[in-house]
Amino acid sequence: MAVKEILVATAYQSRISPVTRELPEGYIEWLGEVLEGLEAHGYHVANALRDNDFRIEDNPVAAYEYDTSSVRACDVFLGILDERGSKGIQTGIGRAEMLGKTILLGHTQDFVLDPFNRSLVEVGAAQEVKMPIDYGQLERIIGD
Numbered sequence: 307m308a309v310k311e312i313l314v315a316t317a318y319q320s321r322i323s324p325v326t327r328e329l330p331e332g333y334i335e336w337l338g339e340v341l342e343g344l345e346a347h348g349y350h351v352a353n354a355l356r357d358n359d360f361r362i363e364d365n366p367v368a369a370y371e372y373d374t375s376s377v378r379a380c381d382v383f384l385g386i387l388d389e390r391g392s393k394g395i396q397t398g399i400g401r402a403e404m405l406g407k408t409i410l411l412g413h414t415q416d417f418v419l420d421p422f423n424r425s426l427v428e429v430g431a432a433q434e435v436k437m438p439i440d441y442g443q444l445e446r447i448i449g450d
Contacts, residue, residue, distance in 0.1 A: 310448055312344055313380035313402075314353045317392035327362055334360050340386070340439070347441050352376050377401040382448055386412040386437065387423065396422075403431055408448060410435045 321333055337355060344351045354363070354372055363369040373394065377383060383402035385395040402409050409432035411423055419427065419434070426432035433447050 309348060309350055310381045311350045311352065311379060312382045312384055313376045313398070314341060314344070314351060315383065315385045315392070315395045315398045316353070316355070317386070317388055317390045317395060318355060319392070319394070320390040322362055329355070329360060329362070340437075343439060343441075347444070349382075352380065373398060374401070377405065377407065380407060382408045382410060384410040384412055384435070387419070388413065388417065391420075399423075399426070399432070409433070410444075410447065412437050412439070 316337060318329060321329055341351050341353055341356055354369070377398055383398055385399055387395065399409055409426065411419065411427065411432050412435045414437050427434055435444065
């Protein structure tokens with residue numbers, strides 16, 4: 307298998323403490339496990355939070371530049387969706403689609419995609435990936 311570059315986008319803004327401006331430790335651990343699992347299966351992984359040492363980027367221009375260059379550089383865009391929603395993930399999906407990237411919509415087993423994201427799956431612009439990730443399914447979707 308050729309090494310694939312995967313950009314993992316997550317909804318984290320709504321999890322930031324308004325007092326400390328930090329993310330909950332449990333969220334950081336969960337995300338770390340997801341990213342490490344992908345790497346253990348041979349993928350190169352980019353993620354804004356981890357690449358910034360899990361500090362919140364307060365510079366919107368730097369965040370925009372990171373997101374834009376990361377989508378251009380990746381082979382696969384994995385947006386992990388949840389009930390909180392994320393304008394950043396949706397923007398990334400649009401960028402990835404325009405650049406012809408493989409788009410994966412990751413979510414828990416019981417999460418229901420909203421109509422827009424469901425339509426992306428139905429027209430073949432994106433694939434659903436249930437969490438935790440089934441790496442056999444992932445390899446079938448991504449291929450070589």
